[in-house]
Amino acid sequence: MSVKVCKFGGTSMADGNVINGVKKIIDADARRKYVVVSAPGKRYSGDTKVTDLLYACHKELVEKGSCKNGFAAVRARFNSLVKELNIPFEINALLDETEAAIDSERSEDFTASRGEYLCARIVAEVLGATFIDAKDVIFFNEDGSLNGEKSYKAISFAVSGAERAVIPGFYGKGYDGKVKTFSRGGSDISGSIIARAVNATVYENWTDVSGFLACDPRIVESPVKMKTISYKELRELSYMGANVLHSDSIFPLRKANIPIQIKNTFRPQDAGTSIVPSAKYTPSGNLVTGVAGKKNFTVIFIEKSHMNAEVGFMCKVLSVLVEEEISIEHIPSGIDTMSLVVESNDLSKEKLETVIEKIKSAVAPDVIRVIEDIALIATVGHGMSSSVGTSARLFNAIAAADINIKMIDQGSSELNIIVGVRNDDYEKCIRAIYSEFFK
């Protein structure tokens, strides 16, 4: 039987009226059986997401021994939401219980997860659906990764008797038996896990936009909408900052080839974007699917004659980063050169100095240089590898905009070309690439 898993993001849960709209969407299609929700998001610009209120509660709890003030804001938010819904729901009793649990657990993850928990309890009531607590069905391994097999089994068992079920996103049960959250935006991953467990026909991800745009609309006015993209393109684009969907969302779905449909809660009639397994993907004819990027990277450039002939050179350099627990985003390399691209946030001034000293003593480079304030921009598309001259067009467009490229990395997937430019050139560079390939 055809089954849909629907995940509704924070803006789709923002207030009672929007949740009533969500109910209409769910009621309109009997296949929408399993619903995953985020915590209520912003109602207007300048508003605070419930999850952020909860992180503030935890901070207050640690600093002052109680989160009375912070929790009052959470309480007010859920009270007005229930009032708008006009349902007979004992929200204050549930909030009292939650406040007491936050106080006794004293865990950041537990506190942050309560937005999804409370919201799912309310939505289950609105829909007349079964509430399934994510901590009973989503499990993590000791190293923090998802225990897929155990989770899928528990989910399919838990939903088996339910006509409709609501599951809170963003958390599960850690190896130590306590609530553990995914990274921010992780309800998208919860939705994928549920979709995989019930072998959904499609995973609908309801947001406040009508799909993926070919680039950030804050940089280019009204960019082209993408009708269909592949899992791989999604991974590249969302990792590089196109933040419609969490970049880890595809992992649970890949083996089962379950497509994702991005939909807009506020314009349900819009088609949105389909994200399909690469094998089922037919390129639209456009060379480039999208352009996305992120600012604030640091590049450590290393040069040494005959680096290529020195067995273990790269390994020695990389060991330094392992010792210092720094993850590397990219490693473009040449015969006598290699660069390490690292997120600047992971690298304090002292840490950077230590890394440089350690690399010097490990491999005695001829030159080692640090380039800071770099933005990375990925131009992504399946069409790119099979078409002659794509990179020439890309680099010419960047040169014509008078932008100096500091680094180039063509992913081995041949699905993207990443350029590093100065942070200050970021927006200009995205505009130049967009107008070359889309106008």
Ligand code: ASP
């Ligand atoms: N509420 C969490 C966050 O704000 C998770 C999510 O919305 O997906 O990050």
